[in-house]
Amino acid sequence: xxxxxxxxxxxxxxxxxxxxxxxxxxxxxxxxxxxxxxxxxxxxxxxxxxxxxxxxxxxxxxxxxxxxxxxxxxxxxxxxxxxxxxxxxxxxxxxxxxxxxxxxxxxxxxxxxxxxxxxxxxxxxxxxxxxxxxxxxxxxxxxxxxxxxxxxxxxxxxxxxxxxxxxxxxxxxxxxxxxxxxxxxxxxxxxxxxxxxxxxxxxxxxxxxxxxxxxxxxxxxxxxxxxxxxxxxxxxxxxxxxxxxxxxxxxxxxxxxxxxxxxxxxxxxxxxxxxxxxxxxxxxxxxxxxxxxxxxxxxxxxxxxxx
Amino acid sequence: xxxxxxxxxxxxxxxxxxxxxxxxxxxxxxxxxxxxxxxxxxxxxxxxxxxxxxxxxxxxxxxxxxxxxxxxxxxxxxxxxxxxxxxxxxxxxxxxxxxxxxxxxxxxxxxxxxxxxxxxxxxxxxxxxxxxxxxxxxxxxxxxxxxxxxxxxxxxxxxxxxxxxxxxxxxxxxxxxxxxxxxxxxxxxxxxxxxxxxxxxxxxxxxxxxxxxxxxxxxxxxxxxxxxxxxxxxxxxxxxxxxxxxxx
Numbered sequence: 001x002x003x004x005x006x007x008x009x010x011x012x013x014x015x016x017x018x019x020x021x022x023x024x025x026x027x028x029x030x031x032x033x034x035x036x037x038x039x040x041x042x043x044x045x046x047x048x049x050x051x052x053x054x055x056x057x058x059x060x061x062x063x064x065x066x067x068x069x070x071x072x073x074x075x076x077x078x079x080x081x082x083x084x085x086x087x088x089x090x091x092x093x094x095x096x097x098x099x100x101x102x103x104x105x106x107x108x109x110x111x112x113x114x115x116x117x118x119x120x121x122x123x124x125x126x127x128x129x130x131x132x133x134x135x136x137x138x139x140x141x142x143x144x145x146x147x148x149x150x151x152x153x154x155x156x157x158x159x160x161x162x163x164x165x166x167x168x169x170x171x172x173x174x175x176x177x178x179x180x181x182x183x184x185x186x187x188x189x190x191x192x193x194x195x196x197x198x199x200x201x202x203x204x205x206x207x208x209x210x211x212x213x214x215x216x217x218x219x220x221x222x223x224x225x226x227x228x229x230x231x232x233x234x235x236x237x238x239x240x241x242x243x244x245x246x247x248x249x250x251x252x253x254x255x256x257x258x259x260x261x262x263x264x265x266x267x268x269x270x271x272x273x274x275x276x277x278x279x280x281x282x283x284x285x286x287x288x289x290x291x292x293x294x295x296x297x298x299x300x301x302x303x304x305x306x307x
Numbered sequence: 308x309x310x311x312x313x314x315x316x317x318x319x320x321x322x323x324x325x326x327x328x329x330x331x332x333x334x335x336x337x338x339x340x341x342x343x344x345x346x347x348x349x350x351x352x353x354x355x356x357x358x359x360x361x362x363x364x365x366x367x368x369x370x371x372x373x374x375x376x377x378x379x380x381x382x383x384x385x386x387x388x389x390x391x392x393x394x395x396x397x398x399x400x401x402x403x404x405x406x407x408x409x410x411x412x413x414x415x416x417x418x419x420x421x422x423x424x425x426x427x428x429x430x431x432x433x434x435x436x437x438x439x440x441x442x443x444x445x446x447x448x449x450x451x452x453x454x455x456x457x458x459x460x461x462x463x464x465x466x467x468x469x470x471x472x473x474x475x476x477x478x479x480x481x482x483x484x485x486x487x488x489x490x491x492x493x494x495x496x497x498x499x500x501x502x503x504x505x506x507x508x509x510x511x512x513x514x515x516x517x518x519x520x521x522x523x524x525x526x527x528x529x530x531x532x533x534x535x536x537x538x539x540x541x542x543x544x545x546x547x548x549x550x551x552x553x554x555x
Binding site: 171172174175176180182183185186189190192194196197 | 381383385386397398402406409415417421422423425426466470
């Protein structure tokens, strides 16, 4: 039943831009943010809140821009390198950060990401400062496409990656390592006494979460055509936590559902009022008060009730 | 007597001036079921904490199978075949009982696989067998925080057994277990220990349990070993009867 529902949802997403072409950009961006929010949600399973994951999102987008400037011009290669780049930055930062818990983990992630933001904004000669850097349209398997065609390819590729990588992450969360990650939240002492190195469990999760955020950042860079320091600003990191909570931290679909929900809500709210943040904020309060398991939690409960 | 698996030599530990271990030396021999008894606060749990790497003594050493493990972490000591059950059960409270068991089993047979799921047929069967052993087969699907305290205690022991240890350290295995369940639990535990050739060291306050199941008893008092021997020898010691057992 769950597989059928998921397949139907993906099919609807695939058809939406045909009916409403303006949605293609919104949905691509939502999937990009969904990847990054999934990274945040992975760490939330261990009870760790990262308010700095936009750093990996931005780092990959900048990485793509630098690689494009250096002459690397293939979408597939750039996406793979963006994931590896995100993972590498995650491994370096994670080695230091996974030793901390609770508010210290959250604040240190925030601090590191804001250092990165400041570097992006201030190193004008390297990063273009607050003007950012262009992310040109790359070739797709050697074929140079016009921008509209490329954006369509990017959307459907993102959708496909959402399914494939979503399944891979689900597999990881169901593995012993994924269960050990959830166990960190409840009893680190028992994990240690089982001979399980908590730091290694967390470091692997951190690297995976950074790689996911990196993939999201690269997709966002391609979709927008530019990367700016604001990609790494703390509000962007907060936005990712918001999406993870909004969607529901229980499973992989939650991050994407949360991202789609928030992006569509945002798109609708800006057409109504300049104070769109008010609408988004009130909606979030309602979700937290009445759907503590998030939107996905609500859908999963309804499905369970219908069985 | 058989060779010692675990030896603690000249241990010194004190907390804010209170001596929990004052030049203590003990040896746990292969195949024995060694009980440690003594008044509350005398340092019995501290000994378990030292032997499992949770506390480092200010001096002295702990030797496992001839290797010094004094400075090793609980994780490293667990990997050398020493498991522990706690006085206050240490469980993954948000997860199902069976998942707790399977994670403990995975710790020894494939934690690092991200492709294979936690729940495999062999792991599930093994987990169920262990739960059956401690009488928790009916609780397999429950969230462990929802179990009554006695059942959580049993589960903590089952989790420790899942590590297939050579040496099991138990901190008051029957505390929190109802009077009716106490001896069936001990029978099941002893049977598992004998079947699996596990040596055990246990801290216990229930003297009936100690008298019936221990092969040797150490009496701990104010950071020192006051008496040592077979249960009948120790319980006939007048000083022990007065200061520990509470019978003049």
